[in-house]
Amino acid sequence: MRAIDVHVHPPTRGLDNDACHYFKRDLASLPKTDDEFAALYSQHDVSAMLIGWHPSTVREGARNSNEYVLQLAAAHPQTFAGVLASLDMGGDQKGRLQQARELALNPLVKGFKFHPPDQGFYPNDKQHYELWEILAGAEKPVMFHTGFTVLGAGCDGGSGIGLDYGRPVHLDTLARDFPRMKIIAAHPGWPWQEELLGVVTHKRNIAVDTSGYLAEQLPELFRRAITGRLQDKALFGTDFPYVDLEKALVSFDKLGIKDEVKEKILQVNARRLFGL
Numbered sequence: 001m002r003a004i005d006v007h008v009h010p011p012t013r014g015l016d017n018d019a020c021h022y023f024k025r026d027l028a029s030l031p032k033t034d035d036e037f038a039a040l041y042s043q044h045d046v047s048a049m050l051i052g053w054h055p056s057t058v059r060e061g062a063r064n065s066n067e068y069v070l071q072l073a074a075a076h077p078q079t080f081a082g083v084l085a086s087l088d089m090g091g092d093q094k095g096r097l098q099q100a101r102e103l104a105l106n107p108l109v110k111g112f113k114f115h116p117p118d119q120g121f122y123p124n125d126k127q128h129y130e131l132w133e134i135l136a137g138a139e140k141p142v143m144f145h146t147g148f149t150v151l152g153a154g155c156d157g158g159s160g161i162g163l164d165y166g167r168p169v170h171l172d173t174l175a176r177d178f179p180r181m182k183i184i185a186a187h188p189g190w191p192w193q194e195e196l197l198g199v200v201t202h203k204r205n206i207a208v209d210t211s212g213y214l215a216e217q218l219p220e221l222f223r224r225a226i227t228g229r230l231q232d233k234a235l236f237g238t239d240f241p242y243v244d245l246e247k248a249l250v251s252f253d254k255l256g257i258k259d260e261v262k263e264k265i266l267q268v269n270a271r272r273l274f275g276l
Contacts, residue, residue: 002045003249003266004081004276007143007186007211007237009051010072012037013064015241022150023242030241038076044245047081049274051113066103073108081276082110084143089119089128100131104138110274111141113186116165117149124173132174136181141273143209144171146196147189150242168196175203182273184235187212188222197225200233207273210265211237214251226265227257234265235273 009015011030031037041048050073052066066085073080085103087096103109112135116123123144135142146168152159168189175183185208189196200206210218210226218226226234238248252266270276 001047001267003236004047004049004270005041005238005240005245006049006184006235006270006274007051007209008041008048008240009053009242010034010037010064010069011241013068019150019242022153025242025244034072034075038072038079040245042079044249046245046249047079047276048240049081049084049110049270051084052086070106070108081270082108082274084111084113085109086113087131089114089121093127093130097131097134100134104134104140109140110276111143111182111184113143115145115149115151116170117145117161117163118151120162120165122165122170124170124177129177132178132181136178139180139182141182141184141207143184143186145187146171146185147187147192168192168199171206172199172203175199175206179205181205183207184209184273186237187239188219190219193219193222197222197230200230201225207233207235207269209235209237211239212243214243214248215255216251223255227255227261231261231264232269235270236266 012032012034015027031040050069052069053064066083069083073083087100089096103112114123121128132142146166148163149161149166152161168185171183171185175181183206185196185200185206187209196208200208208226208230215223236252238245252262255262
């Protein structure tokens with residue numbers, strides 16, 4: 001296996017047209033069916049971790065639900081490593097907690113993914129601590145979007161989305177209060193990349209992925225850190241389909257880092273973190 005991509009959105013459901021435009025992605029070039037999607041990752045010898053978006057975060061088009069990505073992972077076990085499930089953070093709390101318990105028991109659910117800016121909540125808000133207790137007890141990694149988001153970018157008022165929800169420092173509090181919780185900071189956290197690196201360096205239970213960027217686009221300070229002192233905590237991610245898989249792999253190969261470090265980021269760290 002060439003790599004494990006820990007940050008993949010199925011292109012067959014729930015695509016954000018504004019995000020595709022921001023990343024200059026040609027929608028016509030993307031896989032149209034589940035089989036085409038699986039074949040793309042298979043031909044590059046990459047295993048994908050599929051992110052399921054709860055319907056509350058998808059406002060138009062076919063919804064990429066947890067059920068959908070679970071079906072994909074079950075149908076293509078050699079290509080899709082598993083699922084990062086999502087939860088509605090604005091709905092009934094009792095129902096959310098029950099859904100979290102049920103999803104955590106599913107062997108195909110390898111972890112959970114949340115988008116604080118889009119879902120409008122702070123990860124360290126104590127009203128959510130009962131949920132984090134459940135997920136920490138399940139020992140499944142929990143991924144949080146950090147930093148800038150293309151959702152609402154360039155719109156008046158950012159379409160109501162607040163970037164502050166995604167500041168990395170909120171994960172620092174969470175990691176302190178839940179030391180058994182395996183936390184993944186998605187993206188380099190720009191414009192707070194220094195804050196993110198400080199948090200990841202200080203808290204042993206926080207890792208970080210490279211998604212949303214080609215390797216040469218990563219902030220220089222972030223790139224030096226993940227190939228140096230944070231090499232055991234860095235995960236390869238694309239944010240596919242918004243970032244092209246093949247370009248991401250080629251870009252990473254051009255970094256010229258030691259093979260041992262490269263293998264850690266491409267797959268060794270993900271295998272250990274997700275128990276693959």
